[in-house]
Amino acid sequence: MKNLARTPNDIGHAIRQARKAKKLTQKELAERSGVWQETISKVENGLSGTKLETVFDIFAALDLEILVQGRSKGSAESFEDIF
Amino acid sequence: MKNLARTPNDIGHAIRQARKAKKLTQKELAERSGVWQETISKVENGLSGTKLETVFDIFAALDLEILVQGRSKGSAESFEDIF
DNA sequence: TATATTTATGCGCCATAGATCATAATCAAT
DNA sequence: ATTGATTATGATCTATGGCGCATAAATATA
Numbered sequence: 001m002k003n004l005a006r007t008p009n010d011i012g013h014a015i016r017q018a019r020k021a022k023k024l025t026q027k028e029l030a031e032r033s034g035v036w037q038e039t040i041s042k043v044e045n046g047l048s049g050t051k052l053e054t055v056f057d058i059f060a061a062l063d064l065e066i067l068v069q070g071r072s073k074g075s076a077e078s079f080e081d082i083f
Numbered sequence: 084m085k086n087l088a089r090t091p092n093d094i095g096h097a098i099r100q101a102r103k104a105k106k107l108t109q110k111e112l113a114e115r116s117g118v119w120q121e122t123i124s125k126v127e128n129g130l131s132g133t134k135l136e137t138v139f140d141i142f143a144a145l146d147l148e149i150l151v152q153g154r155s156k157g158s159a160e161s162f163e164d165i166f
Numbered sequence: 167t168a169t170a171t172t173t174a175t176g177c178g179c180c181a182t183a184g185a186t187c188a189t190a191a192t193c194a195a196t
Numbered sequence: 197a198t199t200g201a202t203t204a205t206g207a208t209c210t211a212t213g214g215c216g217c218a219t220a221a222a223t224a225t226a
Contacts, residue, residue, distance in 0.1 A: 002150055002151065002152045004148060004149075005149045006142070007139055008135040008139065011151070018151075025202060025203085027203090035184085035185095036185060037203080038186085038205080040203095041202095041205085042184090047183080048134070049136060049183060049213085050134065050184095051134065051135070051183065051213085052091040052130075053132060059089070064152065064153060065088065065089050065155070066087075066150065066152070067088070067152060068084075068086040068088055068097040068147055069085045069149070108171080109174095110172075110173090118214080119214065119215060119216075121174080121175080122213080122215080123173095124173055124174055124175085125174085125175090125213085128173095132183085132212060133214095134183085134213065134214080137214075
């Protein structure tokens with residue numbers, strides 16, 4: 001699973017997708033990540049003010065990591081179309 | 084340039100590295116990103132509560148994006164050693 | 167070494183994230 | 197349609213990020 005992200009909304013989508021892929025409810029993810037279910041809901045819906053730490057706590061619980069890279073030119077649009 | 088990130092600190096390092104690669108001062112990056120120089124200093128130093136939006140504003144100014152992926156097992160340690 | 171430039175940090179203010187709780191709204195199963 | 201499960205949202209409270217300013221501290225340059 002790879003999701004390109006350039007906005008908090010993209011991050012939210014990636015998290016939701018990964019969570020569903022693992023067949024977890026937000027509550028279960030909450031328990032694993034130490035973040036409240038209510039908070040996870042907001043993050044998944046793209047809350048722009050979300051704290052970086054919160055995102056990484058969730059990522060850890062979903063066994064995700066991120067790769068920071070230069071923007072891929074040209075392929076970015078088509079890449080986003082896939083997801 | 085690719086940096087694996089699992090913590091706010093990793094993100095800060097990636098940002099600083101990219102900024103230096105482009106030979107920008109924090110002030111110049113601040114002007115480009117619309118984020119205050121003082122804030123950039125904190126972000127680069129791994130402020131855990133950094134807002135996601137702030138990170139993406141900086142990324143946009145540095146022409147960076149992120150790829151959310153499953154954790155690479157085994158290779159993670161050696162990968163981090165490189166950066 | 168002296169000077170210039172860049173980065174880090176203190177301060178006050180305001181908006182808000184996250185916690186915590188409750189529950190309305192939505193979705194899924196029957 | 198009804199019931200159960202899941203997600204979204206409102207309310208309150210505390211801590212804090214980012215702004216905006218100033219400037220100390222660190223780094224770079226001459």
